[in-house]
Every structure is written in C-alpha cells, then in structure tokens.
Amino acid sequence: MSPLVQRAREVGTQVAASHADAVDRDARFPAEAFAALKAARLLGAMVPRDFGGEGATLADIAAVCHELAQHCPSTGMIYAMHQIQVACVVQHGQQSAWHRTLLERLAAEQLLLASATTEAGIGGDVRSSSCAVEASGGRFRLEKNASVISYGEAADGILVTARRTPDSPASDQVIVAVLKDDCRLEQTVGWDTLGMRGTCSMGYRLSAEAGTEQILPLPYADISARTMLPTTHILWASMWLGIATDAVGRARAFVRAEARKKPGSTPPGALRLAEATTMLNQMRASIVGAVRQYEEAQYQETAGDADRLTSMGFAVAMNTLKVGAAQTLVRIVEQALLVCGLNGYRNDSEYSVARHLRDAHSAPLMISNDRILGNTANLLLVHKDTMGLFG
Numbered sequence: 001m002s003p004l005v006q007r008a009r010e011v012g013t014q015v016a017a018s019h020a021d022a023v024d025r026d027a028r029f030p031a032e033a034f035a036a037l038k039a040a041r042l043l044g045a046m047v048p049r050d051f052g053g054e055g056a057t058l059a060d061i062a063a064v065c066h067e068l069a070q071h072c073p074s075t076g077m078i079y080a081m082h083q084i085q086v087a088c089v090v091q092h093g094q095q096s097a098w099h100r101t102l103l104e105r106l107a108a109e110q111l112l113l114a115s116a117t118t119e120a121g122i123g124g125d126v127r128s129s130s131c132a133v134e135a136s137g138g139r140f141r142l143e144k145n146a147s148v149i150s151y152g153e154a155a156d157g158i159l160v161t162a163r164r165t166p167d168s169p170a171s172d173q174v175i176v177a178v179l180k181d182d183c184r185l186e187q188t189v190g191w192d193t194l195g196m197r198g199t200c201s202m203g204y205r206l207s208a209e210a211g212t213e214q215i216l217p218l219p220y221a222d223i224s225a226r227t228m229l230p231t232t233h234i235l236w237a238s239m240w241l242g243i244a245t246d247a248v249g250r251a252r253a254f255v256r257a258e259a260r261k262k263p264g265s266t267p268p269g270a271l272r273l274a275e276a277t278t279m280l281n282q283m284r285a286s287i288v289g290a291v292r293q294y295e296e297a298q299y300q301e302t303a304g305d306a307d308r309l310t311s312m313g314f315a316v317a318m319n320t321l322k323v324g325a326a327q328t329l330v331r332i333v334e335q336a337l338l339v340c341g342l343n344g345y346r347n348d349s350e351y352s353v354a355r356h357l358r359d360a361h362s363a364p365l366m367i368s369n370d371r372i373l374g375n376t377a378n379l380l381l382v383h384k385d386t387m388g389l390f391g
Contacts, residue, residue, distance in 0.1 A: 002060060002063065004042065004045055004054070004056060004060050004063070004064055005060075005063045005064060005067050007040045007041075007042060008040075008042060008063075008064040008067040008068055009067050010040070011033060011036040011037055011040055011042070011068070012033075012067055012068050012070060012071035012072070012075075013071060014036070015032050015033050015035075015036040016030065016032075016033040016036075016068060016071040016072035016075045017071035017072060018032075019032045019033060019072070020071060020072035020073075020074075020075075020355075021355075023072060023074050023075075023197070023198035024074070024197050024198060024355055025197075026197075027191060027192060027193070027197035027198065027200065028198060028200070029078075029151055029153075029154045029198060029200050030072055030074055030075045030078070030198050031154070033068075033072060033075040034075070034078070034112065034154070037075075037079065037110075038110040038112075041054075041110060042064065042079075043079075043082060043106070043110040043111065043112060044086075044106045044107035044108075044110050044111075045060065045061065045064070046058075046060075046061055046083055046086045046087060046090060047086065047090065047103050047104075047106050047107040048090065048094075048103070051100065051103040051104045051106075051107055052103075052104055052107035052108055053103070053106070053107040057295075058087070058231065058234060058235075058291060058294065058295070059291050059295075061083045061235065062234055062235055062238035062287065062291060063238070064079065065079055065080045065083075065235050065238040065239040065242065066238045066239065066241050066242040066245070067242065068239075068242065069238075069239040069240070069241075069242025069243050069246075070242045070243070070245055070246040070249075071246075072198070073195075073196065073198075073239070073242070073243050073355070073356075073359040074196055074197065074198025074199050074359075075198070076239040076242050076243075077150075077196060077199055077236075077239055078150065078151050078198070078199055079239075080235035080236055080238070080239045081114065081115065081150055081151075081199075082112055082113050082114070083231075083235060084115070084228060084231050084232050084235060085113035085114070085115050085159045086106060086113060087227050087228075087231045088159065088175065088216070088223055088227050088228055088231075089102060089103060089106070089113075089159075089177065089216075090103065091223075091226065091227045092216055092217070092218045092222075092223050092226075092227065093177075093216055093217075095217060096213065096216070096217055097213070098177075098211070098213040098214055099177065099214075099216065102157075102177060109156075111156035111157055112151070112154065112155050112156050112157075113155060113156070113157050113158070113159060114149055114150060114151055114152050114154075114155035114157070114158045114159075115149070115150075115158065115159045115160075116144055116146040116148075116149045116152075116158050116159070116160040116161065116204075116206055117161045118146060118147045118148045119131060119144060119145060119146055119147060119161075120145040120146070120147045120188075120203070121145070124367075124368065124371060125371075126161065126224075126367075127171060127173070127220075127221070127224065128170040128171055128173075129144075129161055129162050129163045129170055129173050130163075130170065131143060131144040131145070131162045131163065132162055132163035132164070132165060132166040132168065133162050133163065133164060133165060133174060133176065133215065134165075134166060135165070135212050138211060138212055138213075139209065139210070139211060139212065140176070140208075140209065140210065140211070140212050140214075140215070141207075141208070141209050142160065142162055142176060142178075142206070142207070142208045142209070143205070143206070143207050143208075144160060144162060144205070144206045145188070145203075145205050145206075146160075146203060146204050146205070146206050147189065147203045148189075148201045148202070148203055149185070149201070149202065149203070149204050149206065150199045150200065150201040151199060151200050151201075152185055152200075152202065152204055153185060153200070153202075154200070155180070156179065156180050157177060157178060157179045157180060158177075158178050158183065158206070159175050159176070159177055159178075160175065160176045160177075160178050160206065160208065161173050161174070161175055161176075161220055162174060162176060164219075171221070172219070173219065173220035173221065174215050174216065174219065174220055175215070175216045175220050175223060176208070176210075176214055176215050176216070177214045177215075177216065178206075178208045178210060178214065179210070182208050182209065182210040182214075183206055183207060183208035183209075184206070184207045184208075185204040185205070185206055186204060186205040186207075187202050187203070187204055188202075188203045188204060188205055189202055189203030189204075190202060193362075194358045194361060194362070195355070195357075195358030195359035195360070195361060195362050196359050196362040222310070225309060225310045225315065226309040226310065229315065229318055230290075230294050230309070230314075230318045232322075232367075233290070233318045233319070233321050233322040233325075234287065234290050234291055234294065234318075234321065236322065236325070236363075236366065237283075237286070237287050237290070237321055237322065237325035237326075238287055240283075240325050240326065240329040240360070240363050241280075241283055241284055241287060241325070241329075243329060243333070243356050243359055243360060244279075244280055244283060244328070244329050244332040244333065244360075245280065246356065247276075247332060247333045247336040247353045247356045248273070248276050248277060248280050248332060248336055250336060250340065250344070250350075250351050250352070250353055251269065251272075251273050251276060251335070251336040251339040251340055251344070251351075251353075252273060252277075253350075253351065254269065254339060254340045254343060254344070254351045255267050255269050255270050255273050255339060269338070269339035269340070269341075272335050272338055272339045273335075273339050275335060276332050276335035276336055276339070279328055279331060279332050279335070280332055282328070283324075283325055283328045283329070283332070286321055286324060286325065287321070287325065290317065290318065290321045293314070293317055294318075297309050297314055312379045312382065315375075315376075315379060316376055316379050316380065319372045319373075319375065319376045319379075320376070322367070322369075322372060323364075323369045323372055323373060323376075325363070326363035326364045326366075326369055327364065327369070329360045329363050330360045330361060330363065330364065332360075333353055333356045333357050333360045334357070336353045336356070337353050337357060340352075340353060
C-alpha cells in the first residue's frame, strides 16, 4: 500500500466513516473528513513537486478515491471532483504565471476546488455555454446561472466554463479559475436527493470579477478532451469501485456469518456473492486498463503523436469506461442486497447496503449514460476500429 493510500485509509476509517451517516442524513458537506484530508495533505497530492506537491499520478489519486469511497461515498466523490480540477490546472496551467502561483497555493494551503460546467437552459451539455467572459482593461466580469456547483459554498475556488467573448459561439469556451474572494454565489436550487447527499450539489447564480490572467490559456475543448473527460471518468469509476467494494465486503461478511451457523453447508447467498465478486474484479480491471491507456496516450503525445488524446478512439474508450462502471456498480450493489436480504435492506444493520444502493443510482445520471451513449454512437459512425484482441 502506497503512503498516499495509507493516509487516505486513516482519514477514511478514523474520520469519514464516523460521520458518513450524519453527512447522508443531513445532506451536509463532510467537513470533518475534509479537515482531515487537508491535515494529511491529500488535497494537493497531484501538484508537481516543483510547486510543493507530491507529484501523485492519476493512478495514485484513483486509489485514494477508491479508498475514501469505501467509508463515505460523498467524501470520495468530492475528492474526485476536486482532483479533476487540479489535474486541469496541472496539465494546462503551468505556462501561466498566475496558475503556477495557484498550484503553489494548492499545495501549501490545501485549497479545495469545485467546478461550474453545467448551466441552466443548456440541457446538461457541458460543451456549450450561454454565459460569456466580458473583458476590459485586464479585468473580466462573468455571470453564470449554474444548475449545479457541487460543494460550492465549501470550495476555496471554482473553475468556471464560459464563452470566450460575448460574441463567441456557444461552443467556443474557456475555463476561468475563480477564487472565493473573486465571486458571489446566490443559491437557486436545493439538494434533497436520493443519494450522494453530502456532495451538496446545489444550483447557484455565480457572479465573478477578477483579472484576465486567471483564464486558462488553452480552449476548453482541448482541456476537456485531453484531461477533464478522461480524468473524470477514471476517478468517478474508481470512486464507484469503492462503493462496490464495501458492498461486496458486507455481503461476504454476511455469508461467512451464515456459514458459521450451519457448518458444512453452503449458504444460499454464496452463489450471488461469487457473481458479485466476479463483476467487482471485472470493474477493477476495466479501470486499471483505462488508466494504462490514458498514460500510454499521454506518453505517445510527448513522443510526437499530438492527436492521440483527442482521437475518437480514445474518447470512445473513456466513454465506455464511464457507462460500464456506472451500470456495473448498480448491479453489484443489487446483488449484495439480495445476498444480505432484510439485513442489507435495514438502515440499522451492520450488513446494510441501503446507502450504497441509493448512492449507486446516481452513477448513471452523473453526465447521463444516455447522453454519453448518444455521443459514442455519433463517434462510432465515423470511427474505424483497427485494434486487435490484444491491442
């Protein structure tokens, strides 16, 4: 176990797990867990060592997401969403003096970053914006009616998507890094949901004013394809794997307890447990494969294949990971519930998977599987798959 994962396990077992029920019941931000994550210096882990961070790889961060989600899924999801934003700054902000300073602050102060990519009236299409950056004299103004800004009030900064200028088309977008002192949030939509209640994904009207140097240099389309999309799907899938891992662990404990009651016999739920374990291993293998594919694509880009990360084949692979992981999570938790029976259905049982089931059903909805499948279908119309069985 890596030192990062060991620190995450300590936060998960000693802090996050203790408050998970209250976070879920009250739909509140997991403040205790994030205070512990800051103290363990896990928020700035991905920041390169040159800027004071630990230079953690995507695989390292995926392992931390997996660990945290086993104890408190809301904590795991918020950590994943934060690291997606950090990855965008790490990969695309180092040529900018302002963003280099932001990286130093992320490491030194363990700042928490959120994102504002969705917008009221757009219908969930993050690759389109109606709001725009209004720049003048080295300053900008921005107003966005964001349908969702997860943990917005707890964040130290927000990465906001908007049209490059008021005259730009909806798809010509940039990302603006807005710090807490730069903006004002007015809540417009609440967050009383079935699961993932601790992410506090309320809607806000965001108003910001700051220096134009806070705009990331690369267009959002490139940042999304090269970093945000693959990092999102990999880290979300890793977090979902954590939920599935804990659900299967509870089912396994239940079957073993039943076996001890009747030595020499196989409990009825054992076969379903075997099936759930098989799906869990397949889910884990798909995530490991996606991480390796992303790392290979990054390496090939540095070697001269500048279009690898923006290729249709790579996008299809990352889309497939997200859809498959979201679907598999629901099936695994449902199997665990059937194994544990009424004990799994109860909220007050040590074998309860009730919260797991509620949280799992958010997975196909976060960037809707139907939307992703539609995008994948369009890509497949023009993409020619030339890959053999072993690559």
